[in-house]
Amino acid sequence: xxxxxxxxxxxxxxxxxxxxxxxxxxxxxxxxxxxxxxxxxxxxxxxxxxxxxxxxxxxxxxxxxxxxxxxxxxxxxxxxxxxxxxxxxxxxxxxxxxxxxxxxxxxxxxxxxxxxxxxxxxxxxxxxxxxxxxxxxxxxxxxxxxxxxxxxxxxxxxxxxxxxxxxxxxxxxxxxxxxxxxxxxxxxxxxxxxxxxxxxxxxxxxxxxxxxxxxxxxxxxxxxxxxxxxxxxxxxxxxxxxxxxxxxxxxxxxxxxxxxxxxxxxxxxxxxxxxxxxxxxxxxxxxxxxxxxxxxxxxxxxxxxxx
Amino acid sequence: xxxxxxxxxxxxxxxxxxxxxxxxxxxxxxxxxxxxxxxxxxxxxxxxxxxxxxxxxxxxxxxxxxxxxxxxxxxxxxxxxxxxxxxxxxxxxxxxxxxxxxxxxxxxxxxxxxxxxxxxxxxxxxxxxxxxxxxxxxxxxxxxxxxxxxxxxxxxxxxxxxxxxxxxxxxxxxxxxxxxxxxxxxxxxxxxxxxxxxxxxxxxxxxxxxxxxxxxxxxxxxxxxxxxxxxxxxxxxxxxxxxxxxxxxxxxxxxxxxxxxxxxxxxxxxxxxxxxxxxxxxxxxxxxxxxxxxxxxxxxxxxxxxxxxxxxxxxxxxxxxxxxxxxxxxxxxxxxxxxxxxxxxxxxxxxxxxxxxxxxxxxx
Numbered sequence: 001x002x003x004x005x006x007x008x009x010x011x012x013x014x015x016x017x018x019x020x021x022x023x024x025x026x027x028x029x030x031x032x033x034x035x036x037x038x039x040x041x042x043x044x045x046x047x048x049x050x051x052x053x054x055x056x057x058x059x060x061x062x063x064x065x066x067x068x069x070x071x072x073x074x075x076x077x078x079x080x081x082x083x084x085x086x087x088x089x090x091x092x093x094x095x096x097x098x099x100x101x102x103x104x105x106x107x108x109x110x111x112x113x114x115x116x117x118x119x120x121x122x123x124x125x126x127x128x129x130x131x132x133x134x135x136x137x138x139x140x141x142x143x144x145x146x147x148x149x150x151x152x153x154x155x156x157x158x159x160x161x162x163x164x165x166x167x168x169x170x171x172x173x174x175x176x177x178x179x180x181x182x183x184x185x186x187x188x189x190x191x192x193x194x195x196x197x198x199x200x201x202x203x204x205x206x207x208x209x210x211x212x213x214x215x216x217x218x219x220x221x222x223x224x225x226x227x228x229x230x231x232x233x234x235x236x237x238x239x240x241x242x243x244x245x246x247x248x249x250x251x252x253x254x255x256x257x258x259x260x261x262x263x264x265x266x267x268x269x270x271x272x273x274x275x276x277x278x279x280x281x282x283x284x285x286x287x288x289x290x291x292x293x294x295x296x297x298x299x300x301x302x303x304x305x306x307x
Numbered sequence: 308x309x310x311x312x313x314x315x316x317x318x319x320x321x322x323x324x325x326x327x328x329x330x331x332x333x334x335x336x337x338x339x340x341x342x343x344x345x346x347x348x349x350x351x352x353x354x355x356x357x358x359x360x361x362x363x364x365x366x367x368x369x370x371x372x373x374x375x376x377x378x379x380x381x382x383x384x385x386x387x388x389x390x391x392x393x394x395x396x397x398x399x400x401x402x403x404x405x406x407x408x409x410x411x412x413x414x415x416x417x418x419x420x421x422x423x424x425x426x427x428x429x430x431x432x433x434x435x436x437x438x439x440x441x442x443x444x445x446x447x448x449x450x451x452x453x454x455x456x457x458x459x460x461x462x463x464x465x466x467x468x469x470x471x472x473x474x475x476x477x478x479x480x481x482x483x484x485x486x487x488x489x490x491x492x493x494x495x496x497x498x499x500x501x502x503x504x505x506x507x508x509x510x511x512x513x514x515x516x517x518x519x520x521x522x523x524x525x526x527x528x529x530x531x532x533x534x535x536x537x538x539x540x541x542x543x544x545x546x547x548x549x550x551x552x553x554x555x556x557x558x559x560x561x562x563x564x565x566x567x568x569x570x571x572x573x574x575x576x577x578x579x580x581x582x583x584x585x586x587x588x589x590x591x592x593x594x595x596x597x598x599x600x601x602x603x604x605x606x607x608x609x610x611x612x613x614x615x616x617x618x619x620x621x622x623x624x625x626x627x628x629x630x631x632x633x634x635x636x637x638x639x640x641x642x643x644x645x646x647x648x649x650x651x652x653x654x655x656x657x658x659x660x661x662x663x664x665x666x667x668x669x670x671x
Contacts, residue, residue: 096639099592102633
């Protein structure tokens with residue numbers, strides 16, 4: 001492997017890892033509060049369509065990211081209304097929200113652009129190389145010549161870590177995820193914390209979706225989220241609910257996805273469909289190998305009711 | 308639980324689940340109509356097209372609606388059984404594809420055999436493949452403590468890509484042009500149930516399975532164990548008379564097998580070949596089917612038919628009222644949310660869904 005090939009591979013790894021990182025960082029926050037949002041996939045696809053429509057309407061990819069974030073948050077709000085507000089089962093609610101998100105975006109897209117799916121051409125998020133940093137040998141261009149959304153993920157991971165583990169508000173959030181009754185006794189408003197945490201997760205999933213549409217594809221396609229929401233949830237487990245490790249795990253999965261293009265480019269004659277299955281298989285293997293040592297927030301996925 | 312949970316029998320009447328289902332259908336219709344109006348569509352035209360396309364004539368009802376309901380009933384039964392036992396099998400879609408691939412493989416290879424042997428062989432292969440597709444998530448849950456929600460979903464993607472690989476690779480049709488297999492042997496195909504229609508005996512298989520599962524769940528010791536474990540694995544374990552892990556393993560595998568059967572029946576009864584986009588997400592729709600049925604197998608027969616009609620009508624809705632077929636996904640989501648919402652709002656007494664006690668099941 002030449003150095004040029006290696007740096008291309010690293011660049012692709014980061015590019016593919018960023019949407020996973022954004023969604024997984026958001027999910028880390030909601031899971032730390034005791035809410036597992038399987039509807040993340042729905043927020044991502046809504047973010048992709050919301051981002052595409054916003055970018056078209058305003059003629060700006062940057063504003064598209066904002067509308068994508070809003071769309072992701074809207075979907076998460078539906079999830080939170082049922083899973084937190086009503087205390088309904090989180091897994092089933094999340095599945096419904098994903099189904100609905102995929103269906104709704106498909107319907108809106110077909111209604112607006114026709115069933116044949118005319119190629120949308122969108123204003124795209126251009127790569128924003130950071131001066132000096134991009135010139136670091138090997139990793140510089142991979143890490144620091146990305147779309148601006150990538151830098152959001154880099155900055156967010158340490159910020160969220162600090163917020164979660166070093167501030168009173170972060171402590172409250174974790175308390176809600178570990179022992180909601182005790183948190184309530186200490187005066188924390190459990191439902192409100194969970195609701196807000198879920199919304200934050202939705203915002204970041206929406207940004208991840210907008211990134212897919214605006215920085216990757218430059219277009220929207222039905223089902224373009226392709227299971228990234230589920231992989232992001234696995235990434236949270238691999239990153240042990242720690243934002244810094246979650247960022248690392250997401251980049252690792254970006255590398256796994258980049259590997260498929262890379263091996264193909266190197267002329268390995270493996271069938272394309274098996275390459276497509278590779279990230280999911282790797283996620284399974286990683287869950288099996290690593291999860292034994294990780295510990296989920298104690299109240300994860302358990303609806304909370306005040307008595 | 309519908310009648311299994313401790314105290315549930317006293318706290319509520321047996322018609323309550325039916326009331327919830329009917330209420331959920333009503334709510335879905337209402338919210339769906341509002342959303343269609345907001346999107347600039349005519350809900351009445353949509354409903355009319357849907358009725359025409361699903362029950363507009365005897366032929367439409369039998370050859371389209373009933374045929375479409377078969378994979379939904381089978382996957383719905385798979386999901387209902389799993390959820391009953393507290394197994395969050397979201398993997399019916401992948402298990403269905405595994406069953407379809409196995410059925411196509413046997414149906415292509417067994418050309419020399421008579422139908423009395425080949426048809427059962429095809430269906431058994433589908434059952435086995437579906438169960439095999441559930442083995443990895445099952446082992447990860449019981450051996451490593453990894454929740455099955457994410458692993459079964461991941462296996463769905465692997466299954467879909469595996470089927471795509473098959474029709475582009477080893478099982479591709481003999482000219483090597485289209486992403487599909489050759490037609491399976493005549494002797495591997497399910498015979499028609501009603502001559503002159505497209506309805507095949509797979510419908511009878513699904514109906515009998517629903518009946519059999521009802522009897523099994525409510526009249527057998529094993530069925531009692533499943534309901535007990537689903538209601539509370541700890542209590543079942545503490546009682547000392549139930550091996551919760553065995554129940555869980557069994558239900559996981561049988562659920563996978565039944566979902567695999569859905570794929571095999573579709574290949575042997577309808578398409579007679581494997582395609583990479585065989586299923587429009589039946590394995591996920593199955594969750595709505597099972598929940599709307601209150602996880603009752605006989606109820607699944609009814610709700611499977613209902614969703615079969617919905618999918619049959621979606622085509623007509625797109626043609627006649629211009630409403631995108633993807634809209635069906637929204638309706639499915641609304642149904643699930645309505646069931647959850649009504650169940651939670653009722654609150655007092657037992658609940659429609661078995662114990663919500665997965666504690667970290669999704670995450671780790």
